[in-house]
Structure formats: structure tokens, C-alpha cells
Amino acid sequence: MLELFTPHRETWLYRVNPALKFVVFFAFMLIVLFNQNFHFALNQLILYGVLVYSFSGYSWRKLLLFSVPIVISFVSSAATMMLFGKGVTIWWSWGLIKISEESFNYGLLLGFKTLSFGFISLVFLLTSRPILLFYALMQQFRLPSKYAYSFIASIRLMPVIVEELQTRSDALKIRGVHFPKGLKGIFQRLRMYTVPLFAQSIRRAQRVAVAMEAKRFQMGAKRTYYYPTTYERVDAVFVIVMVVSFASALVLSVR
């Protein structure tokens, strides 16, 4: 699992301040969300595609693997809009399905947005260590330390929960629990899994919290940082590159 998320080389994107990267990419996502211009959406998609496939530092095989869910959501969102969207210039229709020029274009636009969202998240996740993100958010963006460390602690507890889920599923098999089909079965399954897992997790979380306070963690107190994060030259490069390429995406779409 860990090997899967180890890049084969660390590109310049890794050295960018993770909090800055987070804010810039988050702004991009908002723009993707509200943009309705087809060409602008396409240009942005190309920009984010280039980021993922050239500067993430992962091998092609892994990148293709990571792209699978993104492509699937592209196809499903675009196809739904194309087949069932409203439009005047009808190209083809059969029963409920109606493909029109407008619905086709709108479907593609929606698909591009989905792809862009996927690419932005992917390039961020692949090139940032979560711990450094939280350290940078604390230092550059004044995120209260209690939130940062509770996120970090919860990342650490994640594998334990996966393991417990597996044990619970094995235990249910051994006890001979069978779930009925349909909605009732889903609810029963949910209850059988969540109750014990929640009980374990709550207890664990409380123990970790007490242990953290026993190590003199104080909410809101002044502290030093093991990973000092600052702005460096690469951050300026990052901002310039992003602004320039983003502006050209915009300008090229207007012409």
C-alpha cells in the first residue's frame, strides 16, 4: 500500500509549500466549478493533465491506475448529461434518450469539469505529505494546532480501522451471520459493523487524546515546529508558472 504511493522521483512540485499549493489548487477548483465556458474548461483540463502526467513524479503505470476512477466518473457524468439533457437541436432520439447538440456540449463540459477536479486532487495528493501540509497550515495560515494534530493523529489510526474492519468481517462469518437481501440487509450490515467499530475508535481516540495531553500538548499554547515551513524561491516559481499558464488558458479560450 505504501509502495503504491511512493514516487519514483521527487519533482519541483514536492518542494512547494504544501499550504500554498493547497490554497492555489483550491482556488482553481472553485473556478472549475463555476466556469461555464467550454473552451476555457478544455484549456484548464489540458493544464491540469500536463501537471499530473509530467510533474507528479510517478511512473506511467501508476498514473494510469490512479486515473481509472477519474475516467470512469468522466464517462458516467458526461454520458448522463448527453443522453438525458435538454436541448433543441436534436441529433438522435430513442424513447427517453435524446441527444441534442446542446446536451452533447453540456455533457462534455461537465465531463471536463469532473476530469479537472480529479486531476487537481490527484496532483495535490500525489505531491504532498499530509504531515507537511498540516505543519505548513499551522505556520503559514495560522491553523489552530488542535485541529492540525487531531488530523495527523487520525491519519495514524486509519490502518488500524481497516484492520479491524477485516477482523469484524471475519468474525461475522465465523459467527454465521447472514444478511438478508435488500434495504433491510444493508441497514443490518451497517449496524453490525458500525457499533463495535465506533466503540473501538472512540475509546482509542480518547486514549490518544489523553496521551497527547500527558505529553504536555496544550491547545493554543505557543510551540516550535519539527518541520519548519517557509516560503522559498520555488514557491514564487510555482505561483508565476500557475498564474501564467492559467492566464494563457483563459486568453486562448476568449479568442
Added chain:
Amino acid sequence: MNNHQQNSIMQVSNLRLKFPGESSLIFKDLSFTVSQGEKVLLLGPSGCGKSTLLQVLSGIIPHSIEVPLKCDSIQLPESWGFVFQDPDTQFCMPYVDEELAFVLENLNVPRDKMGPLIGKALSSVGLPLPEQHILIQTLSQGMKQRLALASVLLLKPDVLFLDEPSSLLDPEGTIQIWDSVKEVAAEKTVIIVEHKIDHIADWVNRVVLFNDVGEIIADGLPEEIFDQYKQEIAEYGIWYPQVWEDYLVSTNFKEINTLRRQENLSRLKPQKTIIKLQDFRGYRGKIEKINIPQAEIDGGSWITIIGDNGAGKSTLLLSLMHLLRTTGQYELNGNLINLQNRKKSPPNELSLVFQNPELQFVTNSVFDEIAFSLRLIGLSELEIRTRVMSLLELFHLNVNEQRHPFQLSMGQKRRLSVATAFAHGTTMLLLDEPTFGQDARNTFAILEKLEQLRSGGTTIMMVTHDRRIVENFATEVWTIDQGKLVKMCASQNVSEQKREEKHCAGIIHTT
């Protein structure tokens, strides 16, 4: 006593404390003083409030855990460190160096001074890691506890609170953590709560004994307390140094031994083979994790599986239960099982008890928990009631049958999980460290129940680290090394019995 008060480092007088939702007070006017440099061991039955007292004296109660308490006066130590019981829930960072740095960050230590301090802390507890940036989850449990100790040493504490730091460790880890404690805490004041006192009984210089309502019944030098209150200590389930020797001469164990001897003598023809394995392999994903070249399991035997951490002991149990992908030959009661079938359900003849009983409970009451598998096979409610009642009796679970399984004590949960596994009449019971983390009384109770089942014809297979269990209860020992069954032999105790048998037979022959 006057001397005590003069250089006391912490004290509390007339402490009263009550957990919300509990009907009675944990402490009723408890007074307790510790002087500088003392090494105090708190002993008492589970649930008597020893751990709570540590939390009060450190200030964790009420600062971190809000519990209403009242006392006439309280003096907390100025600097202290706390090592908790569970190695997996006292770290908040993923890597060793980050965890230690977290403490230094809290203390406002400048970044450039952190590196050397981290290295020093690690080597002082005997963990001189060549690379400090390694994942905590890759450490053994014993190493994790030493890391926990290292992290509290960075607080430069005068007082160390140790709340059962070795109770969830294997024998090797237990030795490691206590060696480290003795190394670093020679000059410090240390307060320990622990059931496994083998390694510290001669190191502490004061023992305080509590009864089950949280009153101090004895307080003095270790030799005196161990001598005068031997009966209480045994009753409270404490793993005092000679606990096994005393158990082996107890009437309960003698009875077991006599019955076993009779069984051996009366066993003329060899027992029926339940399971035959040939070239049996279990996989996690695509990786082979366990390999059994050849093995047979006889009905009515008690097999213990031993081996290092991560050697594949639990994997073996999961493979036998069809919970992992397996290949090879697996014959159960003479029937060859088709291992290619992907959708096989666990065999009815076998049942597995996991390490954490809570993950195995499926209903909301003790009664329903045992009745669950009986209802599955379609027994009438009347019959179910009689069967459940007899099982509750057999496993010594005399609690309200409507109680939620999560509300039971540690030992009761464990016994209930064994009872549920046994309910639908399995012929073989697989257990993953059933006595792990249990006090001595619970351990012997579980072992006696298992022996009772075994003499009734159930086959027992259990993973354990406890050498004494292997020696005294097992009939057979399997050793697993790096994912392979490398050795199968009769247990020492059994071979002794065999020798005696021959001896007996010889006498009979000559007369």
C-alpha cells in the same frame, strides 16, 4: 510517617471520586503520600481504582478526563511522565522521530536542539535506531513501549507513572521495558500499577495493596507485604513471582493432572484424526504467509502454537477457518475440502476466538449472544434457554443475562467469547492468545474451562507466548518460524506423563 510528609513529592488526603453513571464511589476518603525517590508498586484486583489513582496524582483527572472528585488537599508533582498500558494508543505521529519531536515542540524546544535530544532519549531506553525516521507501526510492541518511555523522558520528569506498561507485551517485550525503566529511573520517583510483577518485585521499595473497594489494606516493604498478604495477592489475580509454582500444587491443577493420567492410561487405541494437512499454504493477497508441509490433528488434543511475532501463527488459524486463500490438501473428518472453491464458509466443526472479544459480539445481551448460534440451527426457545443457562454456568458468567456484552469486565468478555464459540457444539476450538492481557485468576479460570472442554472431547488449538501454559497444559507444541511449521512435538509435561506410564506399566508387569 512524619518523615514521609517532610519530603513528600505528592500527596492526596481524603480523596473521594465517583465516575458518572456508576452507583458507588471508587475511593472513600483515601489518603496517600509518596516521598521523593520512592519506587512504589500499587497492587489490587482489577477495577479497584489503582489506575484512577495514578491519573489523579498526575492531574490527568480532572485536567484531561473530567471526573468529579473531592479531597481535603492534594499536592501534584511538578514534572512527571506517564506511560500507558496500550502501545498502540499513545502516539499521535506516524514516525518515531516525529513522535519524540512532538514532545519537544510542546515544550518549545528550538528546532536545532531537537535532533540530539531525540537521539539521546532513544539510546537511553535501549532503542538506538540507526534511522530515526521509521514508521512506529513497524516496531514490535515492546519497542513501542520503550519509545513511549523515551518520549516521556524528554519531559525531564521527576516522577514516572507507569500504568500496566507490560500487560500487553510478550515475555521478551516485558523484559525489555522493565530493563529500560530500571536503567533510566534509578534516581526518579516511580509509581507503578502492574499485575505482572515478576521483573519488578525486587526492584520496588514500597508496595501498596488495595482491596476490591479501593481501600488500602497494606502499605510497606515488598518482602513484608508479599509474605503477609500472600493469600490476598493470589486472590486478586496478581502475577506474583511464584504464582505458577503455587498453581501447580493447587487442588484444581492436581485434579486436572490426575484426570489426564487416567485418560492416558485408559486410552488404548490412538485417537481419531480430525484434520490432516498436506502441503497446506495460506496466502494474504498473493504472498504466501504460512506453509504446513504435513500435519495431523488428533481429537481431544491441546495444541499450542508458538513462534515469534509475525511468524504466521494467527495466519495459520485464519487459514484453517477458510478466511484466507489456501492451497494444498485439507482433510476434515475424513472429507477432503475443495480449497479451490472461493465462496467457502468457515467449517461448522471449527470455531475461532479472536484476540479482541468485542469484535466478535453480534447481539445486545449476554443471553442472546450465546443463543445466537443455537437459534441459527433452529432449536426451540425452551431448549435454547436450558443450553444457554448451562453454558453461562459452565463459563462462570453469573451476571444479569440481559447485560450488554460490552459492559462486562475483561475476563468476562473473554469467557463469553469462548462460550459463544463453543455454543453450537464445535469439535475444535481455535484461540488466538486467549489469556493475553488477563490477570492470573482469569488466566487460570480460562485454562481450566478449556481443559474441561478438552476432556469432554473438544480439540483445542491456541496461540500463546506463555511458556508455562505450553509446559503445563498443552499435549502438543507446534513451532512456527517465518511462515513455516518447523517443529511438532509432544509437550514436556506429556512426555513426563508417558514416562511415568511406562514406569507404571513396568511395575504391573513384574508383579
